[in-house]
Amino acid sequence: MARLWRYGLLLSRQREVAEDLVQATCVRALERAGQFVPGTRMDRWLLSILHSIWLNEVRARRVRFGQGAVDADVALAFDGEHAAHTHVLAAQVIRRVAALPETQRETLYLAYVEGLSYREVAEVLQVPIGTVMSRLATARLKLAEYPPLHSVTSTINGERR
Structure with missing residues (x-):
């Protein structure tokens, strides 16, 4: 279920x-x-x-209304300095990936986040x-065209980290 939710998000x-997508998928x-083929991967079938x-839904939305986006700064929370650094880097990566066309973004996600093989992604x-x-x-x-990611430097007690 977590994989479906991440892909839906x-x-x-x-x-x-x-x-809603996960619920509709389960239903x-x-x-x-009866259409599931025993011996094949259920997760791939569910992702499909x-x-x-x-x-x-996208086709229906084009007719009805526009769609919003989750702001990376709001979606990611942090606690402490290390988490703040991680948050900034993650937000930078998310923004860069989010700027990709949808087809590239979803292909990248399935291959690198979900770990599906190229053949599985294609299916x-x-x-x-x-x-x-x-x-x-x-x-x-496209991702390589960006400048290197920058981490946050902070001053604590006059010391730069």
Whole structure:
């Protein structure tokens, strides 16, 4: 369930929408349980269902209204100096990844965050494996164009860290 929720949050950028996507995915999976092929990976099947539901939602939203985004600064909380440094770096990475086109962002997520193989990503997204490889290569090039990430330096008792 956590993998589905993370993927739903990545796609929608809204916690409530991600929760709705996971719920809709579970309902659809139960309704279509007979379509699951024993011996295959259930997580990949569920991710594929969630992706399909999201595409339908995006099409419907284009007709009805625009969509919002989760602000990285609000979504990530921190406690203490080390966590603050980690938060700043994470927020920078999230902003950079969020700036990628949706197709690259979701491909990057499935491959590097969820750890799916290129073939598995291709099956979830229902695209050729070459498309997955191309999207990942393009995303890596775009991310490499950014200047290096900067960590926070602070002054405590007059000492720079």
